[in-house]
Amino acid sequence: MSDFPLIVGFQPLSDNNRNRVKTIKRGKGIYLYDASGKEYIEATSSFWVAALGFQNEELISSIERQYRKLPFLVSGMHRTSDTSIALSEKLATISAIKNPAILFAATGSEANDFLIKVMKYGAFDEGQAVRMKFISRKQSYHGGTLASASLTGGHHSDFGLPLPGFFHVSQPDFHGGRLPGETEEEFCKRLILEVENLIVKEGKESIAAFFAEPVSFSAGLHVPPKNYFKCLKKLLDQHEIDLVADEVVTGFGRTGRMWGSESVDFSSDHATMGKGITSGYFPLSAIAIGESLQERMKEKSRRINSFAHAATYAAHPVGAAAALKTLEIIEREKLLEHAATIGKLLEKELRPLGEHPLIGDVRFHGLAAAVDFRIRDENDELSTEDPIGLCNRINSELIEDGLITRPVNGSLLIAPPLITTSDQILEISEKIKSRLGKLTV
Numbered sequence: 001m002s003d004f005p006l007i008v009g010f011q012p013l014s015d016n017n018r019n020r021v022k023t024i025k026r027g028k029g030i031y032l033y034d035a036s037g038k039e040y041i042e043a044t045s046s047f048w049v050a051a052l053g054f055q056n057e058e059l060i061s062s063i064e065r066q067y068r069k070l071p072f073l074v075s076g077m078h079r080t081s082d083t084s085i086a087l088s089e090k091l092a093t094i095s096a097i098k099n100p101a102i103l104f105a106a107t108g109s110e111a112n113d114f115l116i117k118v119m120k121y122g123a124f125d126e127g128q129a130v131r132m133k134f135i136s137r138k139q140s141y142h143g144g145t146l147a148s149a150s151l152t153g154g155h156h157s158d159f160g161l162p163l164p165g166f167f168h169v170s171q172p173d174f175h176g177g178r179l180p181g182e183t184e185e186e187f188c189k190r191l192i193l194e195v196e197n198l199i200v201k202e203g204k205e206s207i208a209a210f211f212a213e214p215v216s217f218s219a220g221l222h223v224p225p226k227n228y229f230k231c232l233k234k235l236l237d238q239h240e241i242d243l244v245a246d247e248v249v250t251g252f253g254r255t256g257r258m259w260g261s262e263s264v265d266f267s268s269d270h271a272t273m274g275k276g277i278t279s280g281y282f283p284l285s286a287i288a289i290g291e292s293l294q295e296r297m298k299e300k301s302r303r304i305n306s307f308a309h310a311a312t313y314a315a316h317p318v319g320a321a322a323a324l325k326t327l328e329i330i331e332r333e334k335l336l337e338h339a340a341t342i343g344k345l346l347e348k349e350l351r352p353l354g355e356h357p358l359i360g361d362v363r364f365h366g367l368a369a370a371v372d373f374r375i376r377d378e379n380d381e382l383s384t385e386d387p388i389g390l391c392n393r394i395n396s397e398l399i400e401d402g403l404i405t406r407p408v409n410g411s412l413l414i415a416p417p418l419i420t421t422s423d424q425i426l427e428i429s430e431k432i433k434s435r436l437g438k439l440t441v
């Protein structure tokens with residue numbers, strides 16, 4: 001029974017009550033405190049967002065200063081804020097996309113949605129629809145709006161999705177998706193062939209873009225096989241299909257580099273970003289649009305004398321100030337290097353868990369780890385045990401131990417804020433090792 005009217009997502013609606021939902025009252029650094037005063041380490045940065053932790057005074061002050069200067073302004077109809085322009089220039093400078101145009105939005109979902117929309121704007125010509133189809137990967141998450149939820153590789157039938165024109169191919173999840181005995185190279189080739197077959201089936205001229213996270217956090221921290229993105233890009237280029245890096249989670253230092261795409265050698269035509277851009281202190285996201293699409297957009301706009309798109313809170317001056325300050329702190333405090341260093345420490349601490357008989361795989365990338373409960377037997381077949389149930393149970397137990405982790409498709413994910421110290425990494429690792437040490441076959 002609900003005992004408050006608030007709908008909390010990613011749980012059954014019947015759990016909307018104070019017994020099942022923790023009420024968090026405050027946060028400081030990497031810690032959260034619930035209504036009873038109990039302390040939790042937020043070892044997922046609250047859905048991969050709070051890069052600078054929960055009470056960064058410098059960031060809060062810069063937000064307050066912007067509120068006093070210009071608390072709000074819509075970007076549109078020949079007006080925008082100086083702060084919004086400054087952030088677009090900063091993002092263009094650090095972007096992995098060459099000479100990008102920057103379009104702002106408020107959430108990662110909107111960023112993916114708006115990119116699809118401007119791709120359609122660039123492709124829709126005098127009543128003739130061309131390149132209106134989109135490919136993404138199963139189990140991926142790209143957002144909650146209709147188009148981004150259609151890109152998302154699951155939860156479709158619950159909501160009558162995907163919309164027409166969205167197609168999903170296999171996730172580069174080598175541990176869970178390989179055929180028995182298949183090498184990583186063979187697995188990679190098979191996945192690229194799957195994309196090629198889909199392109200041929202759907203008609204290469206009809207497909208606009210392929211959306212992918214450089215490292216699939218949303219599917220369970222899958223680091224792609226070595227040549228996956230190189231082969232994928234080559235195939236897509238042959239058919240003039242754009243590749244989009246969804247950097248909503250992997251951007252701004254999570255992988256130990258500014259962009260996840262740099263961490264896995266993945267060159268894309270456009271990128272979407274959000275979450276860590278303001279460390280979550282203000283809703284803001286952005287799209288870096290590559291040159292060829294910009295040209296098509298400009299040409300269309302010249303012809304019809306319009307680009308009828310805006311969003312009230314996109315390019316919000318307070319969000320822009322928060323993002324500029326977040327980036328300044330990340331650069332000044334060398335948080336990319338720090339994330340890489342403490343990520344290595346996390347790996348050193350947790351890698352031995354891979355030997356546990358109930359753990360099938362452990363994966364690490366930047367400042368992130370996954371403990372995968374999907375077991376393979378001596379014939380390399382996936383076991384029929386219930387890894388998701390076990391993973392969810394461990395997750396609940398860890399929360400009782402004061403550690404917030406995230407279960408994703410049978411893997412337990414850990415991705416603490418970029419400001420986490422080495423001692424705190426040891427504290428996180430100890431809690432996980434101690435809980436998993438109690439697991440018996």
Ligand SMILES: Cc1ncc(COP(=O)(O)O)c(C=O)c1O
Nearest residue numbers: 107108109141142143218248249
């Ligand atoms: C990879 C990825 N893309 C997009 C989104 C959507 O972002 P938002 O929740 O800000 O709309 C998410 C959210 O978790 C995500 O993980």
